[in-house]
Amino acid sequence: DAKTTQPPSMDCAEGRAANLPCNHSTISGNEYVYWYRQIHSQGPQYIIHGLKNNETNEMASLIITEDRKSSTLILPHATLRDTAVYYCIVRVAHGNAGNMLTFGGGTRLMVKP
Amino acid sequence: DGGITQSPKYLFRKEGQNVTLSCEQNLNHDAMYWYRQDPGQGLRLIYYSQIVNDFQKGDIAEGYSVSREKKESFPLTVTSAQKNPTAFYLCASSLPSYNEQFFGPGTRLTVL
Numbered sequence: 123d124a125k126t127t128q129p130p131s132m133d134c135a136e137g138r139a140a141n142l143p144c145n146h147s148t149i150s151g152n153e154y155v156y157w158y159r160q161i162h163s164q165g166p167q168y169i170i171h172g173l174k175n176n177e178t179n180e181m182a183s184l185i186i187t188e189d190r191k192s193s194t195l196i197l198p199h200a201t202l203r204d205t206a207v208y209y210c211i212v213r214v215a216h217g218n219a220g221n222m223l224t225f226g227g228g229t230r231l232m233v234k235p
Numbered sequence: 236d237g238g239i240t241q242s243p244k245y246l247f248r249k250e251g252q253n254v255t256l257s258c259e260q261n262l263n264h265d266a267m268y269w270y271r272q273d274p275g276q277g278l279r280l281i282y283y284s285q286i287v288n289d290f291q292k293g294d295i296a297e298g299y300s301v302s303r304e305k306k307e308s309f310p311l312t313v314t315s316a317q318k319n320p321t322a323f324y325l326c327a328s329s330l331p332s333y334n335e336q337f338f339g340p341g342t343r344l345t346v347l
Binding site: 171 | 268270275276277278279280283293323325327335336337338339340341343
């Protein structure tokens, strides 16, 4: 699986958009980009995933560059409850070797009032 | 409600004792996973199971054991051979061909 690089921490003002970057320059053509987040002392929560097109759901938007070497998770109107560690993961979506996710250090997002 | 449960939330044990962490899911998922998380770190895979009566070692299986006798249950035993067992343990489950994993609330194990 391709490795990812994320900034260790970011701040965002409440009500503003939070843009979390992720570099995955060695991503393969069949690898998806997944985002999870972990609120303190809880289990990680799935947010969104995509292959090459931009994706949007009720939680966030995912923007993937045309060369697929980087992506950005966008929380359009951050709230204090969005304070969490955000993990960017690249993985083949369908495989016989199990669907293990490799979690790196992630980005600690602090939403401030 | 469908979901994945872990119990207990906090667990204390004396050094040298084996301890078993519970993980149960009613999502009808075939695959289940155990992860370990140390303070300020990401998750590391201990064991995973894709089907009943089958399981595979993850990246840090030494000192741990699992069983998968029922689809709904995937208990993890932390043995006395695990040198640094104090950690936050997370269980997850997924459909076999879809990568979204659902996580339980975790068990925080402290070995005194």
